[in-house]
Amino acid sequence: MTVRFSSSAPPGRAGARRAAVRTAGAGRTAALAVVGLVLVLMVLVIVRLPWVGDLGMHAATVQRLRHSPLDPGNPLVDADTPSPYYSPWMLLLGVVARIPGLSVFVVLRLAAVAGLALLVTGVWRYVRTLSAHRAAPALALLGLLLLWGTTPLLWSGFPGLHSLALTVSYPSTFALGLAFHFWAWLTGALRREAGWAVWLGLGALWGVILLCHQFSGVVATVGAVATVLAAGRAGRVVWLRLGAGVVVGAVVLWVWPYYDFFALFGAAGGGLDAVHRELYGHPVARFGLVLLGVAALVPRARRDRRDPLVVFFALGALVVAAGWLSGHYSWGRALPAALIPAQLAAALEAVGAVGAVGAGGRWLRAGWTALLAGALLLGGWAQAGALGYVVPRGALPAVVEDRYRVPWAGYHWITPWVRYGDVVMAEGRAARQIPAYGPYTVAPGYPDFFLPDEERRVAVTEAYFGERTPPSVRRGMEREYGVRWVVDRTGGLEGDGLRVVARGPEGEALYAVP
Known part of the structure; x- marks a missing residue:
């Protein structure tokens, strides 16, 4: 009795190939x-x-x-x-x-x-x-x-x-x-x-x-x-x-x-490099x-x-x-x-x-x-x-909850009062979120290579929220940049001539500028 195989490959190898195909399919x-x-x-x-x-x-x-x-x-x-x-x-x-x-x-x-x-x-x-x-x-x-x-x-x-x-x-x-x-x-x-x-x-x-x-x-x-x-x-x-x-x-x-x-080539270095230095940290943990x-x-x-x-x-x-x-x-x-x-x-x-x-x-x-x-x-x-x-x-x-990053709360609560194009004095996370709804901020919440007075705007914002800044100086800053609203979470502006209009879910206050 003669056994014939339809494939020219040896029986063992043909079986191995079929097993490989099944494994690949699975x-x-x-x-x-x-x-x-x-x-x-x-x-x-x-x-x-x-x-x-x-x-x-x-x-x-x-x-x-x-x-x-x-x-x-x-x-x-x-x-x-x-x-x-x-x-x-x-x-x-x-x-x-x-x-x-x-x-x-x-x-x-x-x-x-x-x-x-x-x-x-x-x-x-x-x-x-x-x-x-x-x-x-x-x-x-x-x-x-x-x-x-x-x-x-x-x-x-x-x-x-x-x-x-x-x-x-x-x-x-x-x-x-x-x-x-x-x-x-x-x-x-x-x-x-x-x-x-x-x-x-x-x-x-x-x-x-x-x-x-x-x-x-x-x-x-x-x-x-x-x-x-x-x-x-x-x-x-x-x-x-x-x-x-x-x-x-x-x-x-x-x-x-x-x-x-092509002007972006001039943006390399300085603050941009400082922001991205973190990418070189902890390489094994991040890319192991x-x-x-x-x-x-x-x-x-x-x-x-x-x-x-x-x-x-x-x-x-x-x-x-x-x-x-x-x-x-x-x-x-x-x-x-x-x-x-x-x-x-x-x-x-x-x-x-x-x-x-x-x-x-x-x-x-x-x-x-x-x-x-x-x-x-x-x-x-x-x-x-x-x-x-x-x-x-x-x-x-x-163990999973520890790996979860809680999303930020939005600033939709200011939109009944603050209109598109209004200027809001804000800092930190607020400055990074408020423009999403249409208003502007005095200082940009993100580095801006094309904004020539970025450093002055940042300095003005820091001074505005400074504890020792007199109200008269704040009024001058508001006039200079056309500020109509202020968002603050510290409470340090209470009694500064600003009027509280609303309060957010995280304790922040929206002030109307006189």
Whole structure:
């Protein structure tokens, strides 16, 4: 009796391949299920739109573009200055906000949905250029969200799950999503030697990304350079078309009327570096799990020194290291250029190991599966505080509640009295939130490179709330800046000639200026 096999592979190897296929299918199903749960969590977060950080700045930007799309002025103070926050994306949101019945915060929720969709589809497209494995995009997305560290870094442009829960409506999320689509498009253009129209479109997209969020634009640029270098030798025609695309992108940056992009190079250093020095602190706690991805880059580099993720990581690490060595800590915003390729490599190496057969293949599959699963579980646990934005705080276990960051209370309680365009004297968190509702503050709640009298405004605000400042001096400050209202939580202005109009939920008082 003769036994025949339909496959030319030995029976043992054929069985191993079938087992590998079953394992791959189960892994893909599990990854898709987890991704689905994460996306449901993000949608519920968007409904709540927790307010911590820069949300007030972006809401104020939409407010100005909503009321005056052609000449919005400064988004925070009553001054006619440009602002790098007036990007093509925010201009579109400002136009949408002019639709009757849409509040600025509803528009920001729509922006969050668009940004999240762009990020997810961008990761999916880009990973497809790196691997044909069906589980690769879902695993890569989980790596991007969860492979960080045991201490979440909450910063725009850093798409960890907890960070993304707070910044999903920011322009940085939109720009990063565009960046993934940009890399996928660029990879395809290099592989098929695309025509002039494609390259000119890529150049325009590059310029738009830089305008929408400058730091994410740097990450997009590093990734694009890595993609070109990894492609190897290119013909003269390709280089000509690539150069034409770069010129188109530079023209887009130059003609944008709302701010001078190239003037931002003068903003580096000083206060900007001081703010970003924190990015270089506690690297193991914040990025320790990314070491799995760094380890995954090693076999990729051995197989191909021009591997796009290897080149991407090397360039990103070089920029970040140069920022540390030179004291330009704002260059730390390029950290995603080193983190993203490592996170993707961890996922791709795992799916590559799943397909391994033969001697050692079983142990390789088990090892990478266990390492990646363990790292993802630990990363998810570290960012479990994001659950607090959709689950009542009292229902959270104590260990999760400790990781939860309580959102700020808003200043909607001042809107029955304070109108759009009124000037409010406020400091601290109040100055970062009040412009979101339409008023201005005397000093900007965020650093403003284009505001020439920023230092004086800050000094005036500090003096106004000083305990020893005479009422007559305060009246002069109010006249100088057209102040109509004052928000204060200290109670030190009682009996200073100001009239209490309302009190907020956190004990703050709204005063009417005489």
